[in-house]
Structure formats: structure tokens, C-alpha cells
Amino acid sequence: MFEKLKEKLGLGKKEEPAPTGSERGTSINVVASSKDFDDLVGNLKISLIEADVALPVADRISSVLLKKLEEKTIRLKGDRSAVLKEAVGSTIREIATVQPLDLVEMASKKSPFVIMFVGMNGTGKTTSIAKLAELFKSKGFYVVIAAADTFRAGAIEQIALHGERIGVRVVKHQAGGDPAAVTFDAVKHASRVDKSVVLIDTAGRMQNNKNLLEEMKKIKRISNPDLIILTLDALSGTDVLNQAKLFDEAVGIGGYIITKIDADAKGGSIISLLAETKKPILFVGTGQTYSDIIPFSLDWYLGRLLG
Ligand SMILES: Nc1nc2c(ncn2[C@@H]2O[C@H](COP(=O)(O)OP(=O)(O)OP(=O)(O)O)[C@@H](O)[C@H]2O)c(=O)[nH]1
Ligand SMILES: [Mg+2]
Structure with a gap:
């Protein structure tokens, strides 16, 4: 790394x-x-x-x-x-240096705590949701995943399988259905339980970027998330800044998860992102299994870089 x-x-x-x-x-x-x-x-x-x-x-x-x-x-x-x-x-x-955000602490202050995940296709939304579902479950939260990527073939089955393995509820409709309706149902379901978290999995690709962003806006309107997290693939290099700007302008980003840093020999996109956007990186993904996620801190990063 x-x-x-x-x-x-x-x-x-x-x-x-x-x-x-x-x-x-x-x-x-x-x-x-x-x-x-x-x-x-x-x-x-x-x-x-x-x-x-x-x-x-x-x-x-x-x-x-x-x-x-x-x-x-x-x-x-x-x-x-x-x-x-x-x-x-x-x-x-x-x-x-950016003001950090403690996700678990935030979630423990409001129930249901609704987190919407956005990001380009393949950046690691679904995998990161599965990792966080396990993390939240281990902290005693009731976790509900909304399978709101109804566009990509196989996306619903993919997240449903993660839910089954981790042992958390996945709210899903049919492929091609209205993603906003799925999130509405998921939030409603989670509202019945104390200390619950809703993790919304969204599509990374639609017919074009405009449609994608319009869909994100609609899901946001209906689910009224407490936080929107953008997943960024560390291997995208300086393009992470373009992606951050695109999604922030469309829906307003609260923080990032940088994925695949286990495969990133460069590491510079992390500095760029923090310096240019001043929004926190909440976690970094370090592999493909559920435990391959660590909270980000600048100390950790500098330790890796300079240690
Ligand atoms: N090495 C590594 N692979 C990762 C990491 N996070 C995700 N991946 C892999 O990246 C690929 C894409 O991950 P997904 O979670 O499906 O990405 P997505 O953003 O949901 O993609 P779409 O649903 O197509 O929009 C999968 O093969 C994951 O296993 C990570 O931190 N490290
Ligand atoms: Mg996905």
C-alpha cells in the first residue's frame, strides 16, 4: 500500500x-x-x-x-x-486535515439512521454496504439494507446474498422497479425497531450520467437520508475529484469511503480529495472480505506513508 x-x-x-x-x-x-x-x-x-x-x-x-x-x-x-x-x-x-465524522456515534443518536451510498459503477458501494452492515450489526444495531439498485442485472441478488450471509434484513422489489419505493419501504420497516440503521444500495450506472444523478436525487427526496456517502475507487487516481464534484453537486456528499487501497501503490488521491473538498474520509476498504474495512485517520495514513 x-x-x-x-x-x-x-x-x-x-x-x-x-x-x-x-x-x-x-x-x-x-x-x-x-x-x-x-x-x-x-x-x-x-x-x-x-x-x-x-x-x-x-x-x-x-x-x-x-x-x-x-x-x-x-x-x-x-x-x-x-x-x-x-x-x-x-x-x-x-x-x-478535515473535521472527522464518527459514523457509529452519529447513528446511535437517531433511529432509524439512514445512509445512502452513491458512486460510479464498480467503485465498491455494495461491498462497502455489506462491510458496514456487519460492523453495525456487531455494535448492536438492527440493520436494514434497501436494494435500490434495480437497474443493473443481478444487483438485487448480489446484495440479498450479502444480507443472508451477514444475517441482516434486505428490503427488495423486482428488478426494474422504482428504487425510491424500495427505500421508502426499507425506512418504514426500520422505523418499527429501536436503534436501527438503513443502508441504501444504489445503482452506479444508468443509461447515462444525467439519468443516474436524477435517480439519486429522487431516492434522496423520498428517503431523506441522514448522510450520503460517496464510494471512490482509489485506483481511479485524480478522477476521484471529478466524481466527488459531480455527486456533491447533485445530492450533497457528507463523506467518502475509499475502496481498494490494498491495490493502490500510489495513495495520492487521498491527499487530493481531503485537500480539495475538505470532506472526511470515513473508512478505507482494504480487501474483499467483510472485515476488510478500517476507519480512516490522517495519522494512520501518514504512518503508512512516512513510518
Ligand atoms: N481489493 C478490493 N476489492 C474491492 C474493495 N471493495 C470492493 N471491491 C471489489 O470491487 C468490485 C466491485 O464492487 P461492488 O461493491 O460490486 O461495486 P459497486 O459500486 O456496487 O458496483 P455497481 O453495483 O456495478 O455500481 C467487487 O469485485 C468487489 O469485491 C476493496 O476495498 N478492495
Ligand atoms: Mg452495487
Whole structure:
């Protein structure tokens, strides 16, 4: 995970000897001159872009980092790699810190707590719903899944099978039926039980994007969700930003789940998304089984990247 970005940033390497001109007990320069700083940060910017960090975000990181490194030569003792690591970490923190959201805590304050999942086809909506259904069930919630992807052949059977395996109720109508009606029934059913959660599985593809977004708006109108989560495939790279914008404009996104990070050697889309949209990443998907989901935190991410 993120090996490529880590390698490109040169942060996984063994410590290099301190540059010349350093003396024991005095501040050690990271690099010798401001020209060296420019080169170092310039190379790092290219690495960030190659690792899927969007250009404006890479620009912002570079300029903040340059300022930090210049300050650090004066103040910090230490070797090049440690200084660089610290500076990269604090720069990303500065740019990508977002107010977190505790989903389980939110859900425990209102019943039924209704979460609608949206996202392009194949990004991992259905799988993430199954993972969260198991998580919520393990926390003592009554979980109802609304099989509101009535468009794709096999979608209803897919989510019904997950429901059966996990042991949660799936409310479904026929294929081709009205998805908003399915969600209406699911919310009604969940309303009879205390501490319940409704997870709405929606379609990722319709005849075209316009129809897809119109359908999302209709489901939202009928189900009145407490939260709309967008699933994004980490392997989509910088396109995650386009998808985030598209869905946010249509229905308003409260947070993200980034899937397939187990297969993502780059990792830069996470920084881009946080820096550009300032919305929280709630979980990351790390595989295909139900337990392959972990709550996201910037500390976790930086630990992976810089640790
Ligand atoms: N490796 C890995 N695979 C994942 C992860 N999340 C989902 N997948 C896989 O990605 C594929 C698509 O997942 P789905 O959950 O069906 O995606 P979807 O968004 O519901 O797709 P549509 O219903 O077509 O819109 C499946 O093969 C999943 O097993 C993850 O975190 N890691
Ligand atoms: Mg699906």
C-alpha cells in the first residue's frame, strides 16, 4: 500500500549521511542552498503528481514545504531524511486535515439512521454496504439494507446474498422497479425497531450520467437520508475529484469511503480529495472480505506513508 509514493518521496530509504558543512552540536543543513531546496521540492512535486496528487494540491504542498524546509535549516538538528519526513508530514497535515465524522456515534443518536451510498459503477458501494452492515450489526444495531439498485442485472441478488450471509434484513422489489419505493419501504420497516440503521444500495450506472444523478436525487427526496456517502475507487487516481464534484453537486456528499487501497501503490488521491473538498474520509476498504474495512485517520495514513 502506497509503496510507490513512499519510494518516490525517498522516505522509505535508510538514513543518508548528513551533508557536508555540518558540525557536531550545531544545526545541520538539510541541503546547502536555496537552489538545492528548489530542486528537492521540485522533484518531490513531480513525485506527488506521479502518485495521483492533483496539480493544484501538489503546488500547494510544494510551496508550504519549501517554506518549512527553509525555516528548519536554521532551527532543526538532525539528518536529512528525518528533517524531510517531519516537514512532509506536517505539510500534509496542514493541507489535508478535515473535521472527522464518527459514523457509529452519529447513528446511535437517531433511529432509524439512514445512509445512502452513491458512486460510479464498480467503485465498491455494495461491498462497502455489506462491510458496514456487519460492523453495525456487531455494535448492536438492527440493520436494514434497501436494494435500490434495480437497474443493473443481478444487483438485487448480489446484495440479498450479502444480507443472508451477514444475517441482516434486505428490503427488495423486482428488478426494474422504482428504487425510491424500495427505500421508502426499507425506512418504514426500520422505523418499527429501536436503534436501527438503513443502508441504501444504489445503482452506479444508468443509461447515462444525467439519468443516474436524477435517480439519486429522487431516492434522496423520498428517503431523506441522514448522510450520503460517496464510494471512490482509489485506483481511479485524480478522477476521484471529478466524481466527488459531480455527486456533491447533485445530492450533497457528507463523506467518502475509499475502496481498494490494498491495490493502490500510489495513495495520492487521498491527499487530493481531503485537500480539495475538505470532506472526511470515513473508512478505507482494504480487501474483499467483510472485515476488510478500517476507519480512516490522517495519522494512520501518514504512518503508512512516512513510518
Ligand atoms: N481489493 C478490493 N476489492 C474491492 C474493495 N471493495 C470492493 N471491491 C471489489 O470491487 C468490485 C466491485 O464492487 P461492488 O461493491 O460490486 O461495486 P459497486 O459500486 O456496487 O458496483 P455497481 O453495483 O456495478 O455500481 C467487487 O469485485 C468487489 O469485491 C476493496 O476495498 N478492495
Ligand atoms: Mg452495487
